[in-house]
Amino acid sequence: MNNKYILRIFRGCPGCQYWEEFELEYNPDANVISALMEIQKNPVNRLGLKTTPVAWEQGCLEEVCGSCSMLVNGVPRQACTALIRDYTHGGTGTITLAPLTKFRLIRDLQVDRTSMFEALKKVRAWISASSGDSKEFGVKVSPELQESLYPLATCMTCGCCSESCPQVSEKSSFMGPAAMSQVRLFNSNPSGEIEKSVRLRSVLGEDGIAACGNAQNCARVCPKKIPLIESIPFVNREATKQALKDFFSLPDTK
Ligand code: SF4
């Protein structure tokens, strides 16, 4: 007979959340998403009562889009790469699932990460085209620089860093570490030079770099191992230089 384990899920809508348990047959190859899909096929809880299917978000199923982020046993991570076998003891035990808490709850395990995308807009986390009809290649980027910037480019806006950051809360407007790291990425790329000052000014407010308390939780939970603890002081230094330049009305330099 196969072993069984319990998925204990914190579900519901804003203001009416509750725990509900489901018993599932152990499958050594299952991940949290496939376990949720099993429940979706036949949503009957551990008490034998028919219930509503659990809501969650998913996209790539290979830890690239960040949409399936949730708390697995209290730790923020992607459900698609959370293997059931890593959370059970020989296929038995209980795994808890809960939605991220730093984002607006939609329902069950689904949250609205709009605040992260708004932060990316605010810091201009892109490279503007210099001319719509240019036939020329862009600025050359050395292989060494490409290699050093690549880890920063792997950010999937998953929200795990914000979830773990004590400075991201309802009481604070801090944009969070991911947006700060994107400032470093785009300001370090020669093609992004033209908007360097604009990006730095965008993090000078109370929602910007000064809100970071340097607790470094963010770097510890980032699934992509993005060097956030290097990005944050980098942006801090650059933003301070920009503030001084602005104070003394010096021209923006590259
Ligand atoms: S270093 Fe700490 S305070 Fe700063 S962004 Fe990371 S978790 Fe938040």
Ligand code: SF4
């Ligand atoms: S920096 Fe890491 S933890 Fe934060 S959103 Fe990007 S990938 Fe996720």
Ligand code: FES
């Ligand atoms: S579904 Fe895209 S990261 Fe999990």
